[in-house]
Amino acid sequence: MKILVAISQTPETTARIAFKNEGTTFDTSGVNFIMNPYDEWYALVRALELKEEKGGTVTVIHCGPASNDVIIRKALAIGADDAVRIDLEPRSAHVIATQIAAYAKDKTFDLIMTGKETIDYNESLVGGMIAELLELPFISHVSKLVYNNDQPLLTRDIEGGVEEIEVTGPYVLSASKGLAEQRIPNMRGIMSAKTKPLQVIIPTPETSLADYIHFQVPETKSTVKMIDPNDMDELVRVLHEEAKVI
Amino acid sequence: MVLVLAETIEGKIRNSSFEAVYYGSKVADILKTSCHALIIGHCSDGGRLGSFGAKEIWHVDDATLSAFDSQVYTKIIAQVASDKGASVIIVSDSSNGKSVLGRLGVSLNAGAVRGVNKLPELKDGKLNFDRPVFSGKAIATCRVNSDIAVVSLMGNSLKPQSSGADITVQKLNISVPASKTKVINVKRSVGIVPLAEAQVVVSAGRGLKDPSNWGIIEDLAIELGATTACSRPVADSGWRPHHEHVGQTGIAIRPNLYIAIGISGAIQHLAGVNSSKVIVVINKDPEAPFFKAADYGVCGDLFEVVPKFTEALKKFHIAHH
Numbered sequence: 201m202k203i204l205v206a207i208s209q210t211p212e213t214t215a216r217i218a219f220k221n222e223g224t225t226f227d228t229s230g231v232n233f234i235m236n237p238y239d240e241w242y243a244l245v246r247a248l249e250l251k252e253e254k255g256g257t258v259t260v261i262h263c264g265p266a267s268n269d270v271i272i273r274k275a276l277a278i279g280a281d282d283a284v285r286i287d288l289e290p291r292s293a294h295v296i297a298t299q300i301a302a303y304a305k306d307k308t309f310d311l312i313m314t315g316k317e318t319i320d321y322n323e324s325l326v327g328g329m330i331a332e333l334l335e336l337p338f339i340s341h342v343s344k345l346v347y348n349n350d351q352p353l354l355t356r357d358i359e360g361g362v363e364e365i366e367v368t369g370p371y372v373l374s375a376s377k378g379l380a381e382q383r384i385p386n387m388r389g390i391m392s393a394k395t396k397p398l399q400v401i402i403p404t405p406e407t408s409l410a411d412y413i414h415f416q417v418p419e420t421k422s423t424v425k426m427i428d429p430n431d432m433d434e435l436v437r438v439l440h441e442e443a444k445v446i
Numbered sequence: 447m448v449l450v451l452a453e454t455i456e457g458k459i460r461n462s463s464f465e466a467v468y469y470g471s472k473v474a475d476i477l478k479t480s481c482h483a484l485i486i487g488h489c490s491d492g493g494r495l496g497s498f499g500a501k502e503i504w505h506v507d508d509a510t511l512s513a514f515d516s517q518v519y520t521k522i523i524a525q526v527a528s529d530k531g532a533s534v535i536i537v538s539d540s541s542n543g544k545s546v547l548g549r550l551g552v553s554l555n556a557g558a559v560r561g562v563n564k565l566p567e568l569k570d571g572k573l574n575f576d577r578p579v580f581s582g583k584a585i586a587t588c589r590v591n592s593d594i595a596v597v598s599l600m601g602n603s604l605k606p607q608s609s610g611a612d613i614t615v616q617k618l619n620i621s622v623p624a625s626k627t628k629v630i631n632v633k634r635s636v637g638i639v640p641l642a643e644a645q646v647v648v649s650a651g652r653g654l655k656d657p658s659n660w661g662i663i664e665d666l667a668i669e670l671g672a673t674t675a676c677s678r679p680v681a682d683s684g685w686r687p688h689h690e691h692v693g694q695t696g697i698a699i700r701p702n703l704y705i706a707i708g709i710s711g712a713i714q715h716l717a718g719v720n721s722s723k724v725i726v727v728i729n730k731d732p733e734a735p736f737f738k739a740a741d742y743g744v745c746g747d748l749f750e751v752v753p754k755f756t757e758a759l760k761k762f763h764i765a766h767h
């Protein structure tokens with residue numbers, strides 16, 4: 201199987217979220233960056249497991265500046281065979297998807313994987329966009345993927361349950377929790393990652409169809425009102441009379 | 447014109463779609479145009495969308511459409527959108543909505559905005575939508591530059607109001623493209639409001655100690671008509687199904703009332719729930735970080751507090767009926 205995994209870079213989950221330049225830019229000072237957990241833990245690892253089961257290759261692709269090479273090397277250390285970096289500031293899902301689709305177009309990948317969303321902008325857009333650009337089926341929120349001979353069977357998370365789906369031919373999926381278990385790169389992986397191929401593509405600039413123009417951090421709640429644990433009638437009363445939610 | 451995709455469940459319009467149509471009618475007011483709904487696949491009560499603000503309701507029905515395929519659905523929605531001249535297309539921020547959102551953006555060359563939760567502002571002829579980012583830790587304003595916008599609407603963003611009457615559903619004849627996917631099985635827990643749509647959520651964490659203690663959580667949830675959720679370790683250790691896991695790496699929810707029981711309030715958990723309108727925290731540790739994000743707190747042993755709370759609610763419900 202020939203698999204392409206799209207990886208993105210996000211702030212670490214505990215990062216302080218703040219904005220500068222009058223709320224127009226994310227303040228990266230003191231922020232550590234990681235590979236987006238959905239891409240690393242689920243998409244990439246399941247891709248590697250499939251390669252181990254069925255043979256083939258796993259290529260990772262990332263749209264971002266050279267400073268993001270750290271996550272690419274990590275993906276190679278976990279086990280990807282080679283990597284592609286498209287040199288652009290990843291601001292627009294549409295631009296990212298267009299670049300990835302253009303790269304993948306003539307390469308006959310059997311499967312293209314993305315995460316279900318990035319944990320920073322939470323857009324959940326790139327996977328479907330790649331699929332539409334390549335005219336392929338797209339199965340979102342995949343929490344299980346097995347092959348019976350060459351027939352893939354996917355489990356997709358839906359509201360309050362799951363759907364099981366068979367797909368014919370090449371396809372795109374977005375990975376959600378459950379698809380695989382996180383893998384920690386070992387020393388050999390880290391060493392060999394240094395010499396694995398990393399191709400850099402310089403794209404032609406494109407205009408964006410939608411832009412973030414402002415950010416703000418929501419106001420924090422005013423202080424909590426504590427209720428006596430022996431007086432649950434009081435809790436019911438405040439929820440009914442003050443909060444009006446029951 | 448504003449076009450809203452109305453989703454169905456077992457042949458009936460989903461609650462989230464009444465909200466989406468109502469939202470669409472408000473967006474249409476801003477743009478001084480009208481709101482229209484599109485139903486794909488079998489549906490028996492589509493006319494109800496009229497009272498939530500749809501001027502016309504279009505229905506594309508075909509036996510093959512009972513199974514969702516993002517590629518096929520996108521073709522149909524995009525065709526209706528172009529035939530009818532839609533400038534805004536609205537879907538729910540559901541598993542299906544999210545699967546078509548990006549595709550529609552590409553297909554219609556439209557700016558796509560995921561998970562809007564307020565009405566947009568029209569500025570210099572462009573729509574600006576607010577949406578939560580960083581798993582709810584911030585709010586971003588997204589400006590759509592293209593002529594067409596496609597957006598998904600977060601559940602519980604506004605209260606849909608029905609006025610006026612049902613209207614007639616019009617069948618559209620559109621050739622349905624062949625699907626390359628086959629849904630062979632759907633497993634859904636029945637009779638429970640899906641988390642993403644729930645108004646009240648009762649959620650529990652590791653403080654519960656053992657899955658056999660879950661009964662007190664369920665009793666409380668039943669009394670409140672709530673859907674249950676859990677923290678990540680609870681799902682990871684198999685006490686509860688993964689689809690109940692809320693937070694940054696689970697699902698993000700925004701119910702009217704979120705009750706967190708025996709959950710410490712780690713930043714990744716809060717990220718998925720802090721947009722809830724009212725938060726109640728029950729925890730025995732007065733230093734638990736969750737109290738800082740709560741509207742109401744109860745510091746005590748959950749094994750005593752929760753059953754008492756359920757009893758108090760029972761009394762309340764009897765008195766108020």
Ligand SMILES: Cc1cc2nc3c(=O)[nH]c(=O)nc-3n(C[C@H](O)[C@H](O)[C@H](O)COP(=O)(O)OP(=O)(O)OC[C@H]3O[C@@H](n4cnc5c(N)ncnc54)[C@H](O)[C@@H]3O)c2cc1C
Binds near residue numbers: 691712714
């Ligand atoms: C990358 C990453 C992503 C993550 N994503 C998520 C996510 O999406 N969602 C999520 O939930 N977590 C997530 N986590 C995990 C998160 O950091 C916390 O570890 C987790 O939320 C803790 O779960 P908990 O509150 O149930 O357990 P604990 O932190 O162990 O808290 C248990 C709480 O129960 C209380 N308690 C114990 N006994 C009682 C009693 N008898 N009565 C009352 N209270 C009692 C304790 O005081 C304590 O506050 C993530 C972590 C990482 C690193």
Ligand SMILES: Nc1ncnc2c1ncn2[C@@H]1O[C@H](COP(=O)(O)O)[C@@H](O)[C@H]1O
Binds near residue numbers: 205207209262316321
């Ligand atoms: N800059 C990027 N480079 C490569 N892949 C990306 C990038 N941004 C997002 N993706 C992929 O698209 C998925 C969904 O991202 P998003 O649509 O931005 O939420 C991510 O989990 C990645 O797999």
